[in-house]
Amino acid sequence: MQIAIDGPAGAGKSSIAKSLAKELGILYLDTGAMYRAVGYKAMKLGIDTLNEEKVSAMMDDIEIKVIYSETGQHIILDGTDITEHIREPEVSINASNASKHRKVRDKLVAMQQEIAKETDVVAEGRDIGTYVLPEAEYKFYITASAEERAKRRHKELCEKGKNTDIEKLAEEIKARDYQDMNREYAPLKAAEDSVLIDTTNLNFDEVLSLILDTIKDKGKRNESN
Numbered sequence: 368m369q370i371a372i373d374g375p376a377g378a379g380k381s382s383i384a385k386s387l388a389k390e391l392g393i394l395y396l397d398t399g400a401m402y403r404a405v406g407y408k409a410m411k412l413g414i415d416t417l418n419e420e421k422v423s424a425m426m427d428d429i430e431i432k433v434i435y436s437e438t439g440q441h442i443i444l445d446g447t448d449i450t451e452h453i454r455e456p457e458v459s460i461n462a463s464n465a466s467k468h469r470k471v472r473d474k475l476v477a478m479q480q481e482i483a484k485e486t487d488v489v490a491e492g493r494d495i496g497t498y499v500l501p502e503a504e505y506k507f508y509i510t511a512s513a514e515e516r517a518k519r520r521h522k523e524l525c526e527k528g529k530n531t532d533i534e535k536l537a538e539e540i541k542a543r544d545y546q547d548m549n550r551e552y553a554p555l556k557a558a559e560d561s562v563l564i565d566t567t568n569l570n571f572d573e574v575l576s577l578i579l580d581t582i583k584d585k586g587k588r589n590e591s592n
């Protein structure tokens with residue numbers, strides 16, 4: 368079983384995909400974490416992530432491993448677990464910059480397809496339904512207004528004791544949306560056969576039920592055909 372979940376930054380894809388995978392007892396693959404590893408390494412090396420030549424050269428000397436433990440998915444970069452370090456806003460924009468480059472995408476997409484070949488998966492990202500797993504049985508595109516996404520992110524950060532400017536968060540989200548939707552290779556867009564879910568006015572449980580119901584309905588229809 369392959370389930371693709373795509374959508375813009377901060378729409379709640381990760382928590383939904385994680386719960387869905389748990390509910391179905393299958394693997395949760397967070398593909399954004401892999402792009403974050405690339406952005407993180409470039410940052411550490413002082414490489415401008417918009418510089419395609421330099422980032423592409425770096426891809427010849429990078430080892431990214433995705434492993435799973437009781438605490439979920441971990442990203443091992445060149446032998447070090449960097450899972451804890453890749454959620455900073457600075458890494459987000461560098462991941463988005465690096466993800467524009469063909470060599471980065473080719474390498475990471477191949478890894479993602481390899482993982483999904485071996486096991487049932489809920490894969491979450493930007494191009495899962497369109498490029499990574501175009502044959503996925505179930506595809507969802509989850510979105511919400513930029514303002515709502517900034518509000519949720521603000522709340523999340525406040526709960527962690529980090530005070531941020533909500534307007535600035537909205538600007539960052541919009542900049543990343545623009546870049547992810549307008550890049551040349553595999554831009555963020557809803558697959559034609561995906562189910563679109565706008566979560567602006569929906570809570571977590573409502574979104575999860577909607578997805579589970581869609582999966583069950585489609586499963587029943589397939590059985591009766």
Ligand code: DC
Nearest residue numbers: 398399400402462463466492493494
């Ligand atoms: O899902 P995320 O916010 O952790 O992803 C970080 C960046 O990685 C995102 O801005 C664009 C890129 N990305 C991508 O290009 N393709 C994916 N399948 C997942 C993420």
